[in-house]
Amino acid sequence: MSEAKSKVLQIIDENPVTVFSKSSCFYCTNSKDLLRDLGAKFHVVELDKTDDGSAMQAALKEINGQSTVPSIYIQKKHIGGNSHLQAMKSELHTLLAEAGALERR
Numbered sequence: 256m257s258e259a260k261s262k263v264l265q266i267i268d269e270n271p272v273t274v275f276s277k278s279s280c281f282y283c284t285n286s287k288d289l290l291r292d293l294g295a296k297f298h299v300v301e302l303d304k305t306d307d308g309s310a311m312q313a314a315l316k317e318i319n320g321q322s323t324v325p326s327i328y329i330q331k332k333h334i335g336g337n338s339h340l341q342a343m344k345s346e347l348h349t350l351l352a353e354a355g356a357l358e359r360r
Contacts, residue, residue: 259310267331274299282337286325289347294351296357321333327340330354
């Protein structure tokens, strides 16, 4: 297994919610904004700000078949990208609560 793939899998494993993103990506910003608006705690990996970001993005494609960002995981399950996250808006609060990923307000 490649180092990048191991790193990606470890990040997914260690965080209830993970967003693999790029800092200049509009769809990534929309996804992060939605999660913030719901009060979610989530881990972000900005692939364009990470030395091995290209290798990590290739590893994500190998793992889940998706080559684009954002690539979102909740409880180690690949949710998909921004359109998938937006489509699940009504069930997200429950998923985030089950993952223990909601900030106490």
